[in-house]
Amino acid sequence: MIKFFSVLCFALVFNLNAVTAQNFSTHQVKKGETINGIAMRYGVGISDIYALNPDAKKELKANTILIIPISKATKPTVTTTKELQGFKEHRTSKKETLYSIAKRYDVTEDEIKKHNIFLYANTLQKGDKLQIPVFKITKEEPKAATKVYLVKAKEGKWRIAYKFGITVQELEDLNPGMGETLQEGQQIYVPNIGGDAVKEVDEKYSYYNVLPKEGFYRLKLKLGLEQDELEALNPELKNTGLKEGMVLKIPYTNNMNVAGETISKKSHLETKITNFDTKHIAVMLPFRLNRVDFDSITDIKSSIKKDPYLDASLDFYTGVLTALDSLRILGVSLKVDVYDTKYQVSEVIKIINENNFKDVDAVIGPLTTETFDKVATELRQYNIPVISPIGTNLTLYDNVFQSRPSDDLLKDRMVNFIKADSLEKNIVVVSDTKNEAVANSIKTMFSYAKSVYSRKGKTGNDLNFLYVEDIRSTLKPGRNYVFLETQSEGFASNVVSILASLNSSSTEIILVTSNFNAAFEGDQVSNDHLSKLQLHFATASKSYSDTESNSFVKRYTQTYSTTPSKRAVKGFDLTMDVVLRLASAKDLYMSVNSAPLTEYVENKFAYKKKLMGGYYNDATYIVKYKDLEIVEVK
Template identity: 85%
Template sequence: MIKFLTALCFTLIFNINALTAQNFSTHQVKNGETIQGIATRYGVTISDIYSLNPDAKKELKANTILIIPISKAKKPTVISTKELQGFKEHRTSKKETLYSIAKRYEITEDDIKTHNTFLYANTLQKGDKLQIPVFKIIKEEPKATTQPYIVKAKEGKWRIAYQFGITVEELNALNPGIGEILQEGQQVYVPNMVSDDVKEVDEKYSYYNVLPKEGFYRLKLKLGLEQATLEALNPELKDTGLKEGMVLKIPYSNKMIDTGGIVTKRTPLETKITNFDTKHIAIMLPFRLNRVDFDSISEIKTSIKKDPYLDASLDFYSGVLTALDSLKSLGISLKVDVYDTKYQISEVIKIIKNNNFEDVDAVIGPLTPETFDKVATELHAYNIPVVSPIGTNLKLYDNVFQSRPSDDLLKDRMVNFVKADSLVKNIVIVSDTKNDSVANKIKTSFSYAKSVYSRKNKQDKDENFVYVEDIRSALKPGRNIVFLETQSEGFVSNVTSILASLNQRTEGNPNAIEIILVTTNFNSAFEGDQVSNDHLSKLQFHFATASKSYNDTENNSFVKRYTKIYNTTPSKRAVKGFDLTMDVVLRLATAQDLYMSVNNAPLTEYVENKFAYKKKLLGGYYNDATYIVKYSDLTIIEVK
């Protein structure tokens, strides 16, 4: 029943989209056409066309696709064209006139004059020999200017837009309510084109979405491609020029697409500073100072303890301030604006409306997804990069930098790490019901893996424990990798205790059972009081993480400076504030802008975090840099 209702909902959505799509049509501009002529033909105003096609105000170029609001329009008029086939000779009689001759042969007086030029200077006389043109009349019937298109599997908006020579925004205009993600089998409307004119997406090439205000010069700096190269790959550019949102074919480049590659060489930006112009950055955090009671120090402390957003913001901001101090010592001039977003979208709108962001080089924050999304969309028109400190499932607009690696990326890195271990003899996956899908996904990478599940009660619910024999029977002599996938602290305690008792790691004994514990989702369950760190160390517990822990014994200048200023060691949030601010500003100081820095600095690393930004095929940037760490002698160290 649920599947039926889901299918019914999809059907209704697609039908609604199909109906609303018919409120718009398209027109391909021909040589010599004017905006007035097109508006007259469709019975709309010039402003109607300009409202949907702002680029047409600058210049109306041949082959440009225009969106026409046919809800306001009349049926396009039939256009008749005349094709000259030859001539008839006619000798003028006494009472004939140009009008009567034109009517007799169903042509116009101008047609007669055009082919008998002496009539421009002389009147028609009896006995004049005239060349009467014979035309073939060709009527151009108005054809449907859009056609339905069925979305194929894994097909996104950019692919369809590229194939039919329009921008993603124009595709959205043709299909109001289309949604962000297209579904296989969904019907959308596209320009009605001859099949030979529909372009194919060639996987041997990369594709680039033109950002606001980008011209050929900026693309040369960004992509390293001359205008002639871009025009050769995209011939329509010669007619239409560059337009915001259009999709360009470019030579294959792993800088422009999601490759999943791992960069290993760090770029020391501190030694590469070349741009000493003042850098203007904005910091947006949910301090919510309007909720703080400032009457006394004790009340301020109470307010901080009660408000997790204020606590997190102050922690992060303390790291930012320490970074700004370090950057100034490097000779970098900074202008910094700090805004309290109050964890409210309305406040974000007010901040952007009341302040000038056009000369801001980068924005760090906000912390929360809704406010971050609003800032990113509002500043997209100015092409201002917005960097997220903690978000992982963001909408990657062209100007978004997601600094925290996604959970999926961490999972993949852990699986690939195990795949690369040539000494592995056996794989075991231990999981509970909540993590069935995770266990199944791991199984697709290791088809030979053995599965062990949590014991269940009579109600078929997890008891969050297994017996020793459940695990012992799945192990083999030699090296065993055990995936533990759960969010239950009790289950972690039970399984790690059993595994530690079964681990027989001894040098030079191939028949001994060696156990290495791993997980694709490190969470608080592994850090609970019930879990023995001694067991985790004995099992060399491995996991992928976005950041490693700094070592107290290392001579770390940031930790020293922070401890001296705040009389406490920095938290992970403070370290993230420091690392992220250092990275953003140093990238600005070593490249033309943050976008260009992605190519100039493939990998950067600071106290606990590293950054290797990759660009989505059509979208923003995500951090591809992760760590693999393990428990060793009751400490967590990086696995090199």
């Protein structure tokens, strides 16, 4: 044992002497440091550190001692430039050589020959007259890898990291003792890059700190930005790719702070009215009054029943009128124009040509895609915002506001909700043939998910049913999330009944869907079963509670002797939001920044701007069936 200890001590001494002789140093790893930051600090390559510290490849533990090859640190050479200023005449004396003359005048032999070309063919002789070049010599010293930087007022780590093109972690690696909060005037080390490479923080944008394991796909779900859009704002991404801790410039939004955490603070615009100028809005709906039989009340009611567009328009418009009454009480001055689009593009063109829209602050509607697109296109030249009440697949021109969240966004929110459940879970996706593509897209989000499809007939047609064993075999003890993707009421009824029978204390089944539709609300589907299975889904709007004291519901019921439909509530919520945004900001576009999130009776609005286009509503609800009611999941 003593012998072994002596040999070990000798080896350690020998190695330390060898390290010293070869100009090596040591570094004690601090908590949170990265190999990249350490390499940057000492000006050496990561591979050079790994070569001497192979265990660091597996894990970089705090307090580990690393050997740093200082001799391999990058040492830029001094750059010397020579600028010809003129010549000196020199007459060669006896015993002088070209070498001695070059040394005397601090030039090279080649430089002498260049200006005395006869020397290329002849040897130097006594009495030769030479033109000796005279140079202005400029030496440029190499830049240090880092430099001292003075922290400015209200400047945090992420701002400095963004300015110098490094991650927050790399900034901390350069300054181990910098502390959590920076103080104005504090001296820290930053990369010594050229002034042109330093980026300034533009307050017109927001900034996002990339989290661990975040790729472009996750950022698309969280930020709503494609990879090419992120690269357009952050060109360095094309070379470096995404790195944990790097700070990205993104379109302005108050919904996201630099750490990437959603801010759920709502703006109550009723208390923030500052613009008391008269607001001018237009409402365009497909009433199709030219088709209504006005001979009697009975005929009018019959016309409404026969025409779904008239029915929908009247419902929505009653909500608009109730909102206008509420806005009048708040002291907002309004001019409102109402137009019947008749569900015709030609009528929309006629309305725009025959009326002056230049002083209109915003247009609500039309309801249908073709007529809406035409209005948005025509009014784009005046930069007039046009808000769609129900459209989801619109062309997002820069003046378009899509108030209804897209189906893809609802699906992504439901998927992310389940991913956020930290409990161990089993995922099953049940679908019919028509929804096979949706089912496959959900499976890509959960690689371990199992698929179950509707039974098929001899010709390959869906029979719209399953056997109990088809589902039982896919379930596991514990928590099971089962996606049901269908528009068939019969298939929904069959699957829901089977799942309800299999749900137990040992095998918990939570039913979810990426597309809540009429199939789940049909008479064949038991609400008792949906409540038992806690059906979860993402939705653009929640249902108001009858037990809550709601001034809108009370006023609407008194006026129209009936409770408001969802279309009436949307008319109220959207009109309130548009006008209050106009009354609390310079215009609707600026309100996106000043009022990031608003919420009313059943709908909330958090508009985000596409990089090269208009605005879409990013606000959704997650709701579930509970005790025969649909309630919001907090």
